[in-house]
Every structure is written in C-alpha cells, then in structure tokens.
Amino acid sequence: xxxxxxxELDALADTQTFSPDPSAWDRGRRARRRDRVARGAAALAxxxxxxxxxxxxxxxxxxxxxxxxxxxxxxxxxxIGLAQVEFGTWPPxxxxxxxxxxxxxxxxxxxxxxxxxxxxxxxPSLALTRRSVLALSPDGWRLAWTATDRxxxxxxxxxxxxxxxxxRGRGADVxxxxxxxxxxxxxxxxxxxxxxxxxxxxxxxxxxxxxxAGVGRYGSHGVMSPSGDSIALPSDGEVPxxxxxxxxxxxxxxxxxxVERPLPSDLYxxxxxxxxxxxxxxxxxxxxxxxxxxxxxxxxxxxxxxSPDVPDAQWTWREFLxxxxxxxxxxxxxxxxxxxxxxxxxxxHDFGDTTPESPRPRGIELSLFIxxxxxxxxxxxxxxxxxWRRPA
Numbered sequence: 001x002x003x004x005x006x007x008e009l010d011a012l013a014d015t016q017t018f019s020p021d022p023s024a025w026d027r028g029r030r031a032r033r034r035d036r037v038a039r040g041a042a043a044l045a046x047x048x049x050x051x052x053x054x055x056x057x058x059x060x061x062x063x064x065x066x067x068x069x070x071x072x073x074x075x076x077x078x079x080i081g082l083a084q085v086e087f088g089t090w091p092p093x094x095x096x097x098x099x100x101x102x103x104x105x106x107x108x109x110x111x112x113x114x115x116x117x118x119x120x121x122x123x124p125s126l127a128l129t130r131r132s133v134l135a136l137s138p139d140g141w142r143l144a145w146t147a148t149d150r151x152x153x154x155x156x157x158x159x160x161x162x163x164x165x166x167x168r169g170r171g172a173d174v175x176x177x178x179x180x181x182x183x184x185x186x187x188x189x190x191x192x193x194x195x196x197x198x199x200x201x202x203x204x205x206x207x208x209x210x211x212x213a214g215v216g217r218y219g220s221h222g223v224m225s226p227s228g229d230s231i232a233l234p235s236d237g238e239v240p241x242x243x244x245x246x247x248x249x250x251x252x253x254x255x256x257x258x259v260e261r262p263l264p265s266d267l268y269x270x271x272x273x274x275x276x277x278x279x280x281x282x283x284x285x286x287x288x289x290x291x292x293x294x295x296x297x298x299x300x301x302x303x304x305x306x307s308p309d310v311p312d313a314q315w316t317w318r319e320f321l322x323x324x325x326x327x328x329x330x331x332x333x334x335x336x337x338x339x340x341x342x343x344x345x346x347x348x349h350d351f352g353d354t355t356p357e358s359p360r361p362r363g364i365e366l367s368l369f370i371x372x373x374x375x376x377x378x379x380x381x382x383x384x385x386x387x388w389r390r391p392a
Contacts, residue, residue, distance in 0.1 A: 074111025075349035076335050080328050088117030091159045099136040099143055099330040104128060111140050111335060114351025126152050126163055135177035138278050140332030142204055144186050146174045153204050164202055164209055172198055181226040181279060223276040230307055231256060232276035232285045238292060242274045244308055259308040264317050278333030283310050286333045300324045320347040
C-alpha cells in the first residue's frame, strides 16, 4: 500500500510543477513569532498576578497602630501627635503623661501604653469653656481645669470629680493653674470681680482652699521647686534668660529675689519664650521653650535645664521633645527619670504609632486592589485574543 502511494507521488512530481507563494514563508515566520510573544506575555501575566497577590497578602497593615510597649509606672512619649482620637469613657481613669485642650474637651495620653483618649465633660456646670486652662499633676494622677465659675479636680485613680467654688464664692477669672511638686496642692491665679489680683491654694486631698494675702506673696506665681526655695517664672515674651525667684532672706518681704539662668545662645540666638511646667528634681526645671520661628526652628520644644542654684560650670541644657505641638502644655514631670548627667540617657519612651489616623479602611483598599487586578487581567486576555485572531 505504502509502495503504491510512493510510486504515485513520484509520478506526480515528474509530471506536475509547483510554484509556492513567495510570501508564505514570511507569513509563517510572523505567525510563529506572534505565537511565542503571546505565550510569553500570558506567562508573564500569570507570574505578575501571583506575585502581586502575594505582596498584597503579606504587606503590613499600615492603618493599625504598632503594638505599644507598656512601661510599668509610666513614661512621657517620645513624640506627641494631634491626630483625631476616640472618645473615652467618662470619667477618665489611669495615670496620664500628657494633657491638652481639644476643642470643647481635652485629650489625655496614657502614661503606661502611650494611647490617646478624648474626653468631654458630661455635666454642663463642669464643662470647659473657651477660656479654660488645664493642669496635669506632676505624678500624673490628678487633672485640674477651670469651668465657668469653679475649678474642677479629677482624681484619675478613683475617678472622683470634685468642683471647687474658688475664691470662697466671691468669683475670680482664673488664668493660671499650677500644681505644687507634692501633686496634692493646686495653686491658682486670677482676677477677682473688681479686677484685683488674687490667688488661692487648693488641697485636693482635703479638700480645702486657702485664699488671702499670704497666698499672694512669694510663691504665688510660677512653679515651685520641691524644697520651695526657688520659683521658676514664665517669661513675658521672648527672653535671653529664664527667670527665677529665690526665697527671700527677709521673711517680711512679699516677693523673692530675682535671678536669671541664661539660655544657650547657640540654640536660641534671638531668645525664646520660656514656660516652666515642673521640676524633674531640686536642681532641674522642665519648661516649654518656644523660640521665634525661623528656617531651623518651627515648633516649641520641651527642655530640662539646671537652675541658677547650680554653679555655672555645672549648668546643663537638654531638649527632649523638639517637635512639640503648641496645644500640648501640661506634663507629668515626675515621669522624667532620675537624671544621670549623660546626654545619652533616654528621657522619654517610644510607644510606637499610638495615635489613630483616619485613612481608607483596609477592606475597601483590598477590594480596590482586587478589582483593579481583575480588570487588568480581563483587559490582557482580550488583548491576547485580538492578537491571536488578527490575520497574519
């Protein structure tokens, strides 16, 4: 059978002539090349889809805060953000490291885990006003603020809220609140109904209040040192030196003796506004330092520096919160660790990202990525189908 077919083909080749189309070879080569390109593109598409899906599956969840490492006893965070935070359950509870006003309420930063909570006062008679001031005690366990006609103190351990009709009910426009180093005595300064300067001391554990001429003498302004021998005063505008009052030698004097502690001229060539917030120990004051805006200084910063009682040769100055939001004005200064005199000592703790943001939810983002991937895959397949059917 096969020999007969071979003989017939030989006879046909001897009697017939064949002239192939000259372009047939080129068309075949193009078709084969197109086939290889299509198969390669399809393979690459599969690899890309697999790799992309894997990357999407293992990429970190950037919207979730990083785990906060708890610090037994508490610490001041190494950075303070003002992102929108969740409302906390009233009354606030727990030891706090930072407190600042937030619109009609206030935000507290937990001292042990660095998390933020926003609080609004439930009782309208105790609510904050546009003129309210806020003060967190040095140990972080008490918070004081001014309401319309009273001073309110919250015990952050028990949750107890105590209002004080300051100035014995005679009324006063309170402009300054400051805790003594014992974290139990609150000093307030303001103006009475007649516009005269007045001040008072509130014992938060009593509770009692002392108002009178004795309170308005030495120590009624500024932040007192633990021994009571020095008062760190807020500056009146930008100054080249921080001002202190020392206990007067004459007990009859109604004011202390003013002394100055020069600011480092290399850090603050144009001076700075100095607002003391507490004492880390008897010789070191903690203050908000706000230099004039420039190309290198844009934010207030928290600094700890030696008082004038220390000999000049031993003076030190250290910034430890260099990008401080202007709203953050009250700190639990007892959480600054005992100073060892070295510049490498950590004065704050990095709790990670503990301020919740408001980005697009991860579920929506994941759906968007999947939808885009499916769309791209369909478009690729349609393109390959068109390429495959295109005439050679």
